[in-house]
Amino acid sequence: MKFDVLTLFPEMFEPLRESIIGKAIEKKLINLNLVNIRDFSKDKHKKVDDTPYGGGAGMVMRPDVIYDAYQSVKQEKAKVIYMSPQGKTLNQQMVEDLSKESHLIILCGHYEGIDQRVLDEIVDEEISIGDYVLTGGEIPAMVLIDSVSRYIEGVLKQDSIQEESFSNGLLEYPQYTRPEIFEGKIVPEILLSGHHQNIEKWRKDRSFEITKKKRPDLLENK
């Protein structure tokens, strides 16, 4: 999977080089290419934004600069995603579907917005990570890259994909590790029994119970 990210703040993506996603980048399972939109400004002061036509507060990102940044990475099979609170709210099914693409170009806005004409020209899908407003699309882009990368072959240890929350539409069962007694609290006895069928049944039951208690909406069409 290739991710091209069009952003004014490529350094915000450094955290992705840690941990599991960092390893996946090193192993070339994913290719993360950060494109600084500012590099495509033709202005001698490297300006990328301007005041809004019609007046009003703040600055709007110029369409020509963003278009040139896009042209530098676009390829036949690429899907262009714009991170915005106006998009469809991301869920695990959308993440799984996107993981089947080979090339995602993610456009991150900042300030008050992006000129509508370039959005109309290049964006295939507008995606939101939730109903709240951030200062830019960079953190949402990182959320997208992290969640999609987990579905790329070799990124996670084999069985961790199947077992997790949402893969079966349910929340995860509780996990325990050593010590066997912590602050007077013991580990559920069945997990120490070595009886794999009983453990599996116990975990399924806990998943249902937790989902019913915390997220009953997830059980609605089940």
Ligand code: 4FM
């Ligand atoms: C997006 C600020 C574009 C400025 C934003 C511009 C968001 C979200 C979000 C802020 N993105 N889900 N929620 N973006 O708040 O995706 Cl130009």
